[in-house]
Amino acid sequence: MSERGPSPTPTALKVIRGNPGKRPLNDAEPQPIEGPPPMPAMSAEMQAEWDYITGQLQRMGRGMLRQSDQALLFAYCEAMAEVVYCVKQLEKCPRLIETDKGNWVQNPLVGIKNKAVQRLIALAGHFGLSPAARTRIKAEESGKKDEFEAFLKKNA
Numbered sequence: 001m002s003e004r005g006p007s008p009t010p011t012a013l014k015v016i017r018g019n020p021g022k023r024p025l026n027d028a029e030p031q032p033i034e035g036p037p038p039m040p041a042m043s044a045e046m047q048a049e050w051d052y053i054t055g056q057l058q059r060m061g062r063g064m065l066r067q068s069d070q071a072l073l074f075a076y077c078e079a080m081a082e083v084v085y086c087v088k089q090l091e092k093c094p095r096l097i098e099t100d101k102g103n104w105v106q107n108p109l110v111g112i113k114n115k116a117v118q119r120l121i122a123l124a125g126h127f128g129l130s131p132a133a134r135t136r137i138k139a140e141e142s143g144k145k146d147e148f149e150a151f152l153k154k155n156a
Helices: 011-016 044-060 067-092 108-126 131-135 147-154
Strands: 096-098 104-106
Touching: 044 067, 067 108, 104 108
Parallel strands: none
Antiparallel strands: 096 104
């Protein structure tokens, strides 16, 4: 049974965006451990994307990356690696293939790549990585110090 409507926006994204709907935030939302999850075993291409995307998510703001995001990050990196693989293979072969009956069909790699791109876009949206999602995020100014951290350092 599928849910109707768009997926709920995570509270961390609502906070970063400045709570545009002005609805009460869920103060009972589970809070997984903050920070990047451990990298699971994966290919070198996926590892490079993991390092890149976790770095980007950490720079986006507090609470954007949690230990429990491992599976989604893995799926994101897998989709990216699949897109890159298909693009490289398609550079070596035609996008249309003539069958033995003389009909022209799309190379199966095109369909595989397109499905991987769809997965990549959907997963990127979960992390606020699409251009549309970025327009709704109100990031902290670089160099702006957290007042509480400054207070703790001053009184340590």
